[in-house]
Amino acid sequence: MPSGKTTPSETYSPLYFLASLGTGGLTVTFFMWLMHWTPHPGRTVPVFEDLVALFSAGETAARAVIIAAVTGIAFYAFLNLKYLIWNLIRFQTWKKSEAYGRLRSSNAETQLLAMPLALAMSVNVIFILGMVFVPGLWSVVEYLFPLAIAAFLMIGLMAFRMLGAFFGRVLTVGGFSCAVNNSFAQALPAFALAMIGVGLAAPAGMSATPLVAGLGLVLSTFFLIATLLIGGIALVLGIRSMMENGANIETAPTLSVFIPLLTIIGILSLRQSHGLGEHFELASGGGNRLMMLSQFLSAQLLFALLTGAVLRRLGYAGKFIFGRETSVGSYALVCPGVALAVMTHFWLNRGMVDAGLIAKFSTGYWVISALAVAIQLGTMGLVHILNRKHF
Template structure:
């Protein structure tokens, strides 16, 4: 995506465009899965030295995978940061418009603002991926980086909690929220944001060799994990009831898949916490429990995808909003389930099945499952490129198109 981005959209901007940067950041992490599970390393994740050694002495297939992973990480990280800075600029200007001050502030659609901390939390993850993959010697100082990373995630988590607190405080004390009008799962976006903070806070639990760091990581990530589960459960019940009473909203129908990335994030959080508990506190928390957990979560994701697909197909959503003439910023919600499913299949295959001897590492069954993850990843990359061309290419009449997009996405 090297074309010029639109500028000064004002009231035509939608906070849901943060999801465009989020999706590119997620794809950056999806390419890191290749290195994480295919490059030999002594720790939980490979660093630059491990990757360089594998590139020098590994077989041709591994060398090719490393080069492609490097290229994919750089390309997706470039798109992520470009859209991140674009969103920061346009978001700040949007907050001064009547579209926000009169139409969104104090309205149920104000929850869309949680897309900003959600994306910034992903940015921290992208930064760590770039550091581990491209910065020599990072492994020697990584223990010093863990506390700094936890502080960064706590700042983002505090930002998300403050926005969510404003929303919940208004809803529960002023009672001006029309729950029946929320005939989608768009209100579950805060659960997505809180879980993203939680999985970032859980990383030191699985990677740090310092018990105190791991303990703080476990405690802090558990808080955001529970907060995400409670928030998501409430919004799931309210959203499903509203959709059954008034039918689903065609424009925000992709929100039916928002549970897919949330489940992947929660699953990775629990895997990281399990590794930390085993390493530092002498408890056997892995084995069948980890395999069962990943199996249940993947099964739940498939069920949610099937449910969402039934609704999206009946609305002809892809024909209208992806390849057709209609535009909605909410269509970027479709990217997150693709990224999440690919990552979850990698974890299920490697951490679940292969690690516990259910299938042979690099055997036929292993590569059959991995091929599914790679196919989903490739399809998601194609979706991102298609949506970026549709939404961000500057051409004649683009400002009017953005106006229609922003209006539609606020439903």
Template sequence: MQPQSRTGYVPLYFLSALGAGGLMVTFFLYLMFWVPHPGQSVPVFEDIMAALTAGSPLTQAMIVTAWAGIAAFAFLMIRSLVWNLRTLAAFRATPGYEKLMGSNAGSQLLAVPLALAMAVNGGFILGLVFVPGLWSVVEYLFPLAIIAFVVIGGYGLRLYGRFLAERIGKAGIDCAANNSFSQTLPAFAFAMTGVGLAAPAAMSAVKATVAVSLMLSSFFILLALVIALVTMIMGLRAMMEHGANPEAAPTLLIAIPLLTVVAIAWLRQSHGMHVHLDVHGGAAASFTLLLPLFVLQLVTALFGLTVMRAQGYFSRYITGPERSPASYALVCPGVALSVMLQFFVNKGLVGAGIIEKFSAVYWASTAPALLLQVATIALVLKLNAKHFGGERTPVALAA
């Protein structure tokens, strides 16, 4: 079992499970883009085994690395999720929980459906990669997945509705203490639900399933975008007046994972509409969709990292002695940029015929995604050691 946090418990620790699940995705993309999978939009166990048997030693090494990475981070994700769920149950009985719910920080509870939605997505990856014959019954699994995501999304709506009722309906939001993008976390949670709901649109052969997937995913994606727009304007206004909250500075990068999730959802929806609704966008459609979103991510990174560097965040909370659960929010941008780069190169540049797959230019374009992946893995290991290593702090007494 995972040891207790050394900082006291807050729901932001669900981001540790989210980050591990995101790193699972980065390894799955090796198989997604480098293993042939004719007949379906994603690779399955049979495709991977065929490539492993007939492939070169380099291909075999890539597949083994992907398998190992998916399995290792699936383990970390599940372990962290179980620990968080158990610890949160105990935390609810403490004065710290009441204090949390009586402040702006009550929106941190949306990290729970965020991590749960990632866990369902991660479970689907495990099935595709390790379960023989899964594709033969996948049409029966899609309705179950839709139900799971609707339940998670409904849970998120309930939590967020309760938070809004308490903050806006009664006490109000402390705008001076809202000097970060922490209130955008609910948008990320709903976007994660939306991208999961969009998966059947890209993979199902049943038109009714695709239609339900398109409608439900559109609801959660648009909800996420509205919340993100409003909360980021509010947060930016508070930062202009009071400066950015140093401890919550990683939230300045939250638009990066949010845009990656939205981009993947739109790609899935586009594929479903192309196959089932005769909506055609041309060879460069993915490129024109991904390019502005990728540029927005780079602008966000420049803004966020500039502020964090000015505040000395990394020397305080990453390499230095101070600990903050919000540091786990830094894992998401690293994962998200790595994933977006893979999609931009493979679906955008290769798909539009701008570069040739597996050429020298292709690998040069892919290298930043792989470097980001390695750097993010190192960050996760560093944070886990910093927050869960050594002495233990009783969670029941945490504020």
């Protein structure tokens, strides 16, 4: 780098944890290819042995999918952990600065929740890496679920401590400015709690041990309710301020935060539903899943239309994405792309296919799958642009 030239990331903000989060989300999008396009009999997710067996069968198309998916998973998982470690190191230095003190006394204090959000995503990424690259992992997975629950609970404790400090301050001494809350920035804590909740729901959907599955059900329900309450409050407060003061151009990307939030809640609900069916005889049918996922997808599309309309009026892309100016908040736009791609896969496979509306691997199936992949590729392009601008 030439002398005297600096990058935007040298002026640190905890929102840079979203750079790690976004690449973790892209890791998940590649795992969707393996989960929905490759057979994994007797398991809810594909593992190393399933991929080796399919690759050895010799079908060119299957091999190409596996190679592309595994390569994508490895690349974006590397970036996810790289940016997570970079953020953790920079955050410790930044905590000693005056900027940290100013943030702790403002509306922006909830930006600190980007840390547990990114940590929870990285735990999910590590689990994906284990399933795809570690032979024999499924034989010991029942021992790993309690460890995963403990890890998510520790991250959850961190999140609630940060959230408690914020609410304790604003609800006792005040200082929260509704006038500058003209975005959905205050929904970030709900996003973090949802990510922790979906991680806790994994044992509910995958464990063969009723006690472990039941524990995952109960704990993930707690975080689900916390997510709904905090997210609902943030939605009302943000809409009210924006209608009075207009949207803030730098925080306008947060208008899309409910898109990934709904995808996470949708996956959490699917995992809980599977666990209830496996262990407690409360299974839901394909029609029920189709309706639930269609409702979530409909709400996501409405939020996408709202976000697009506001960003176009503000000229956001021309200024902060393709233009010379930079804003760390741009990384919030990665999450909705990831979320729509993942939700489309689930809506198609667990909704449309399971309900019998579309045949697996039919022409219509691949048309909808291609839409999900197109969204994924567009999001990958956005990440590339942002990383070049900021790092």
